[in-house]
Amino acid sequence: MTRHIRHAGFFCALLLVALLVNAARVQVVQAPEYDRNPANRRPDITRYERPRGDILVGGRPVTGSKDTREHLRFERTYADGPLYAPVTGFASQLYGTTLLENAEDGVLSGSDPMLAPFPLWNDFTRARSSGGHVVTTLDPAAQRAAFKGLAGLKGAVAAVEPATGRILALVSAPSYDPQPLSGNGTAAARAWARLTADEDRPMLNRAARQTYPPGSTFKVVTAAAALDAGVVTDLDAPTDSPDPYPLPGTRTRLKNAARGCADASLRKAFTLSCNTVFAKLGVEVGLRDMTATAHAFGFNNADLAIPFPVARSTFDTTLDRAQLALSSIGQYNTRATPLQMAMVAAAVANGGQVREPYLVERTTRPGGSVLATAGSRGVRQAMYPSTAVRLRALMREVVEEGTGRRAAIRGAKVGGKTGTAQHGLGNSGMPYAWFVSWAQGARDLTPSVAVAVVVEDAEEERRDISGGGDAAPIARAVMEAVLKSRDRAPGS
Amino acid sequence: MSKAGITVATADPPASAVRRLPRRRGVELALIVLAVLLSVYGYCAVGLARHGTLPPGAAGYGAGLGVLALLAHLAVRLRAPYADPLLLPIGVLLNGLGLVLIYRLDLETPGDRAAPAQLVWSTLGVALFILVVLLLRDHRVLQRYTYVCVVAALVLLTLPILFPAVNGARIWIRVAGFSIQPGEFAKVLLAVFFAAYLAANRSALAFTGRRVWRLQLPTGRVLGPIVAVWLVSVGVLILEHDLGTSLLFFGLFVVLLYVATGRTGWIAVGLLLAALGAVAVGRLEPHVHGRIETWLHPFASIEAGEGANQLAQSLFAFAEGGLLGTGLGLGHSVLIGFAVKSDFILATAGEELGLAGLSAVFLLYGLLVERGFRAGLDLREPFGRLLAVGLASLVALQVFVIAGGVTGLIPLTGMAMPFLAQGGSSVVTNWAIVALLLRVSDSARRQYDGQDPR
Numbered sequence: 001m002t003r004h005i006r007h008a009g010f011f012c013a014l015l016l017v018a019l020l021v022n023a024a025r026v027q028v029v030q031a032p033e034y035d036r037n038p039a040n041r042r043p044d045i046t047r048y049e050r051p052r053g054d055i056l057v058g059g060r061p062v063t064g065s066k067d068t069r070e071h072l073r074f075e076r077t078y079a080d081g082p083l084y085a086p087v088t089g090f091a092s093q094l095y096g097t098t099l100l101e102n103a104e105d106g107v108l109s110g111s112d113p114m115l116a117p118f119p120l121w122n123d124f125t126r127a128r129s130s131g132g133h134v135v136t137t138l139d140p141a142a143q144r145a146a147f148k149g150l151a152g153l154k155g156a157v158a159a160v161e162p163a164t165g166r167i168l169a170l171v172s173a174p175s176y177d178p179q180p181l182s183g184n185g186t187a188a189a190r191a192w193a194r195l196t197a198d199e200d201r202p203m204l205n206r207a208a209r210q211t212y213p214p215g216s217t218f219k220v221v222t223a224a225a226a227l228d229a230g231v232v233t234d235l236d237a238p239t240d241s242p243d244p245y246p247l248p249g250t251r252t253r254l255k256n257a258a259r260g261c262a263d264a265s266l267r268k269a270f271t272l273s274c275n276t277v278f279a280k281l282g283v284e285v286g287l288r289d290m291t292a293t294a295h296a297f298g299f300n301n302a303d304l305a306i307p308f309p310v311a312r313s314t315f316d317t318t319l320d321r322a323q324l325a326l327s328s329i330g331q332y333n334t335r336a337t338p339l340q341m342a343m344v345a346a347a348v349a350n351g352g353q354v355r356e357p358y359l360v361e362r363t364t365r366p367g368g369s370v371l372a373t374a375g376s377r378g379v380r381q382a383m384y385p386s387t388a389v390r391l392r393a394l395m396r397e398v399v400e401e402g403t404g405r406r407a408a409i410r411g412a413k414v415g416g417k418t419g420t421a422q423h424g425l426g427n428s429g430m431p432y433a434w435f436v437s438w439a440q441g442a443r444d445l446t447p448s449v450a451v452a453v454v455v456e457d458a459e460e461e462r463r464d465i466s467g468g469g470d471a472a473p474i475a476r477a478v479m480e481a482v483l484k485s486r487d488r489a490p491g492s
Numbered sequence: 493m494s495k496a497g498i499t500v501a502t503a504d505p506p507a508s509a510v511r512r513l514p515r516r517r518g519v520e521l522a523l524i525v526l527a528v529l530l531s532v533y534g535y536c537a538v539g540l541a542r543h544g545t546l547p548p549g550a551a552g553y554g555a556g557l558g559v560l561a562l563l564a565h566l567a568v569r570l571r572a573p574y575a576d577p578l579l580l581p582i583g584v585l586l587n588g589l590g591l592v593l594i595y596r597l598d599l600e601t602p603g604d605r606a607a608p609a610q611l612v613w614s615t616l617g618v619a620l621f622i623l624v625v626l627l628l629r630d631h632r633v634l635q636r637y638t639y640v641c642v643v644a645a646l647v648l649l650t651l652p653i654l655f656p657a658v659n660g661a662r663i664w665i666r667v668a669g670f671s672i673q674p675g676e677f678a679k680v681l682l683a684v685f686f687a688a689y690l691a692a693n694r695s696a697l698a699f700t701g702r703r704v705w706r707l708q709l710p711t712g713r714v715l716g717p718i719v720a721v722w723l724v725s726v727g728v729l730i731l732e733h734d735l736g737t738s739l740l741f742f743g744l745f746v747v748l749l750y751v752a753t754g755r756t757g758w759i760a761v762g763l764l765l766a767a768l769g770a771v772a773v774g775r776l777e778p779h780v781h782g783r784i785e786t787w788l789h790p791f792a793s794i795e796a797g798e799g800a801n802q803l804a805q806s807l808f809a810f811a812e813g814g815l816l817g818t819g820l821g822l823g824h825s826v827l828i829g830f831a832v833k834s835d836f837i838l839a840t841a842g843e844e845l846g847l848a849g850l851s852a853v854f855l856l857y858g859l860l861v862e863r864g865f866r867a868g869l870d871l872r873e874p875f876g877r878l879l880a881v882g883l884a885s886l887v888a889l890q891v892f893v894i895a896g897g898v899t900g901l902i903p904l905t906g907m908a909m910p911f912l913a914q915g916g917s918s919v920v921t922n923w924a925i926v927a928l929l930l931r932v933s934d935s936a937r938r939q940y941d942g943q944d945p946r
Binding site: 001002003004005006007008009011012013015016018019020022023024026027028030031032033034035037038039040041042045126 | 747750751752754791794799800804807808810811812813814815818819822824827842846847850851854855857858861862865868869874877881884885888889891892895896899900901
């Protein structure tokens, strides 16, 4: 009997070993796979267990967190939802995150390993850091001015600081309140259904994620290329251009909206926004140099992130001469985001240097100590400094006596360029009104703000000055706001 | 040389002198203190993790558990002084850990507090333990009640059929607001019956009957009653939809039959019957069929878009635990939902204590079973041996069936994790098992006391 008891005992030991081996299989070998299973709610629970870090504008948080006491405990709240939605994006328990909430999710949610007190500390203790904060470069006054200017319209505003690339305003209209999307209930699902079905696409960030034909505002780029290439040496010399201008190799004749463009000087052509002159200049500069200049301004760069990715602005690189002529006046396949056009204005204002734009000044730990700063960003020389000086003069003339008079600010130097872009089949759509500009305060050494404004479906006749009518006042309001807040806090 | 040898021999105590066995009650007391301290530590860890403060009832909980354990220890000291010193501390530690886990899960389900009731049941369990140790002076007394035991067991098993089914199984009876699972008590009674019956008839079972090829078949006269009992109990359990208990009884029956007769043929017959039964039940019972499907494809419901089922949630909990666990109070095993405090209690242990803690719990059970087998080996009379082996196997099989079920090793069958799981009947029964094992181990070691070990 003793032998058989031992056998039975051995059998029980076998059962124990089976349990231990199986436990190791589940808990160690297959654990990563189980952890990744979409039905496993633990990652979500951990993620929403503590308040999400905040996004700060002008030193004050524009986001918050609400304790719901539910399984997924903390929900995102927004202090000024529609105003900052094109910057913050949303952070939803159902639909994920977008824009800054997405790009800085690691810091905001606390999963960024840099937030841990020591390397690998959180892996060891299984603790999760509290969310850090994201400090933006936005100027709340400029943002508000742009938002107010676009109220009731469809369009976008992007404003940057030329010397640094800091984004001062990024507004898209119509906007939306991201807060109803935060939760995980039926209310969030309803809000999502409503927003995604809206024909005006309020969740689209038109300032950075939508491209438009830039129209006449692209003439800034063409002028820079012509001056840099030596095609034009004297701003006041006649350019030997016919009106209308026959597109090379075709029978199509390009016309102007303004009169007096035949054989006009570059100065006059810029002020009047002559299509014929700039189409001809583009062809004379040639595809290679036009492309190089466009690239230097930031066109065709698919990798720009501020830190969320910006839509690629395009300047086609395989063109015949007729297409090049059209592309040089911002039509054909030329497309730009408002942010890209703000960079163009900023390059002129900044002596020809293009600063890569950015939206995050720094990220901080929950306590406020700095985690990472924007640091030095890439710089490109888009044109000779001398060209920039001449272009600045041309742009000032547009505001002082040309199509952009409504952008003038008393006591400040303002330069700008209007644009009307036609689009749709046979140019049947309502035109887009553009205005790009920069402003330099009376006491400033360099321009402190560059703005691009686009208004869709401009309610005006198809005249080139519509950019000056619809978009210029908005640009002026934004520039004024920036100049004013700089006066209040000099040196910042 | 030889002279020196003689002097040494005379210097020794006389060879005929009795040798006293160490009783090791001090060891037991020290281990009990350790077990109580570990439980209180776990209780405090839950409070600290959840609220950052010590839970208010920590002192009371510790004192209560400590007093219970001390009373049990005193009873052992008084009436079973030679008993194995590991059995009682293991029981105290597992019961204490179970209370901690249930208290911890109560925090997630504020509307359903189970820990206080479990503490009351644990008190009853320890009281029964003390009663058994005090009143049952010799386990051989139980042999007199062989048939009383089997009748009582059958009555207890049949009783719940008269009561409404709860969650698909007719295994509960409700008396004055208490749910009692009589099948739990029946386990011990059946173990006693099997042990007594097999001890009395083992020679007949082993050596008579026809021989077919290499199998020695027992005569129908001996085999009849035991197969009848087995059939009735299994039949009743299938009527009650409680597959786990049925599996448990069958396993116990086969193990004891093998130990009693030493015939490997019994194992072959047992496995054959088990396989037939499993296939038949798996085919015929949709309930059981579903369990097997779930076991084979735990994530099928997720792929079907119906969310994770209980087994999948249980696996997620174990996986989250990893090597070292999330820490007590910091896991999310409550996602398992229904039965998280009873059948799936091990998932909480696995998630919050990790593979390390889970292995420790398994090894505690392993040690408990090993001490039972050890007592069985040390005894000389067959009833005590079979009783010890039967009770130890009962624990081993039950742990395997439920732990294997919730970790996806075998199809899941509802059953209580001994000592850990919420469930009054189970706790009381397990304390009775520990008391009987203790009594048997006391007899096993007492017989050597005062004797020449040679």
